[in-house]
Amino acid sequence: MENLSFLIEGIKALVTNGGWRYLVMWLIGALLIYLAIKKDMEPTLLLPLGFGTILVNIPFSGAIGEEGPLTTLFNAGIANELFPLILFIGIGAMIDFGPVLSNPKLMIFGAAAQFGIFFTFCLASLFFDLPDAASIGIIGAADGPTAIVVANHLGSKYLPAIMVAAYSYMALVPIIQPPVIRLLTTKKERMIRMPYAGKQISKTTRILFPIVITVIAGLVAPSSVALVGFLMFGNLIRECGVLDSLSETAQKVLANLVTIFLGITIASQMEAAKFLQWETLLILGLGLFAFVFDTAGGVLFAKFLNIFLKKKMNPMIGAAGISAFPMSGRVVHKMGLKEDPQNFLLMHSIGVNVSGQIASVIAGGLILAIAGSFGGFIG
Amino acid sequence: MSIIENFNFDRFLYSLQYMWQGMLSIFLVIGVIILGVVAMNKLTSRGGKKKENKE
Numbered sequence: 001m002e003n004l005s006f007l008i009e010g011i012k013a014l015v016t017n018g019g020w021r022y023l024v025m026w027l028i029g030a031l032l033i034y035l036a037i038k039k040d041m042e043p044t045l046l047l048p049l050g051f052g053t054i055l056v057n058i059p060f061s062g063a064i065g066e067e068g069p070l071t072t073l074f075n076a077g078i079a080n081e082l083f084p085l086i087l088f089i090g091i092g093a094m095i096d097f098g099p100v101l102s103n104p105k106l107m108i109f110g111a112a113a114q115f116g117i118f119f120t121f122c123l124a125s126l127f128f129d130l131p132d133a134a135s136i137g138i139i140g141a142a143d144g145p146t147a148i149v150v151a152n153h154l155g156s157k158y159l160p161a162i163m164v165a166a167y168s169y170m171a172l173v174p175i176i177q178p179p180v181i182r183l184l185t186t187k188k189e190r191m192i193r194m195p196y197a198g199k200q201i202s203k204t205t206r207i208l209f210p211i212v213i214t215v216i217a218g219l220v221a222p223s224s225v226a227l228v229g230f231l232m233f234g235n236l237i238r239e240c241g242v243l244d245s246l247s248e249t250a251q252k253v254l255a256n257l258v259t260i261f262l263g264i265t266i267a268s269q270m271e272a273a274k275f276l277q278w279e280t281l282l283i284l285g286l287g288l289f290a291f292v293f294d295t296a297g298g299v300l301f302a303k304f305l306n307i308f309l310k311k312k313m314n315p316m317i318g319a320a321g322i323s324a325f326p327m328s329g330r331v332v333h334k335m336g337l338k339e340d341p342q343n344f345l346l347m348h349s350i351g352v353n354v355s356g357q358i359a360s361v362i363a364g365g366l367i368l369a370i371a372g373s374f375g376g377f378i379g
Numbered sequence: 380m381s382i383i384e385n386f387n388f389d390r391f392l393y394s395l396q397y398m399w400q401g402m403l404s405i406f407l408v409i410g411v412i413i414l415g416v417v418a419m420n421k422l423t424s425r426g427g428k429k430k431e432n433k434e
Binding site: 100101104105107108110111112114115117118119121122123125126127128129130133134199201202204205208209212213216217220221278279282355358359362363366367369370 | 381382385386387388390391393394395397398400401402404405406407408409410411412413415416417419420423424
């Protein structure tokens with residue numbers, strides 16, 4: 001009978017000191033699965049993440065450790081940033097940059113709405129070392145793959161919490177943004193109409209765009225070249241017109257395949273001992289701040305521009321400058337319709353939203369670039 | 380090290396420089412991209428008009 005004692009080793013670990021931590025992590029895993037299935041919150045990522053959380057928090061789990069498959073996947077795809085970068089090819093193939101190309105001025109809101117990243121970075125630096133603070137700030141990019149690349153590149157030990165925050169808040173954009181927008185705008189401002197005069201974009205422009213963006217971003221912020229380059233490579237496949245089957249594969253098969261591995265592999269880092277810390281709660285709070293200040297940055301910048309413009313813009317479109325696509329664009333459009341059923345802001349807000357995708361990736365590259373000077377702080 | 384032990388106001392003051400540097404950089408990069416797109420639109424639309432005229 002003694003030889004069979006291994007059968008109860010796992011149960012013993014659950015009831016001994018610290019065993020409650022496993023149970024808490026199971027609950028967190030179950031919550032993520034619940035949010036994914038019942039609330040349809042980023043199910044492609046939260047479901048694998050939730051299941052993975054349970055998987056790695058079974059006492060003596062064979063899924064992690066030196067020879068565990070999840071650890072192997074982590075080293076093969078996350079530690080070297082390969083999975084998020086490959087995912088970017090799929091995302092790039094999904095994006096239609098048409099609205100931005102027909103009204104490039106909208107891109108300025110993509111820049112303004114990155115304010116949350118840098119503001120949260122400063123706030124987080126009160127409690128965390130600069131590389132960790134920068135990794136937390138990048139939650140405000142509202143862009144999971146960028147958050148993973150930056151946090152991983154800066155060697156943050158809080159990667160799982162950062163990823164959970166980034167993806168959860170992306171799904172919560174329809175809940176987070178409207179109160180902030182309402183707080184910062186008057187009813188009159190929200191009712192401003194913006195007629196859309198869509199221009200015909202030539203195929204040459206569509207093909208040149210991803211190449212030009214890669215070159216410009218690469219020259220100014222070389223650290224961003226992998227992020228921007230993979231995104232734009234995907235877009236070039238889409239727009240070139242001769243690689244339709246590759247474009248379709250990148251959008252569907254490639255993106256789905258990487259997403260399956262991404263969620264469950266990140267979960268390999270969600271061991272109770274690493275995740276159940278006060279820092280995790282603080283990171284979740286700071287991540288929320290980042291989204292709120294991104295939204296505020298975009299709206300306030302639009303209001304600022306309105307001071308100088310004869311033909312006023314609806315300041316709500318500034319809020320769509322975050323990377324959460326297309327949720328943020330739709331939120332602004334719906335809010336416009338709520339104030340005035342004839343106010344169609346969709347094309348403008350989607351244009352700003354697409355700009356936010358480019359800007360967030362560039363912001364990620366800039367964070368990596370400025371991280372080089374973090375050593376100058378003697379605290 | 381706990382959160383409280385790691386609290387450092389000097390580090391916050393030091394990080395403020397990155398806020399303005401980061402925001403300025405992103406506005407500059409996006410500004411250059413906007414100029415690039417405007418130039419591309421102009422060049423390609425001219426090419427398109429020439430083609431139309433020829434036809």
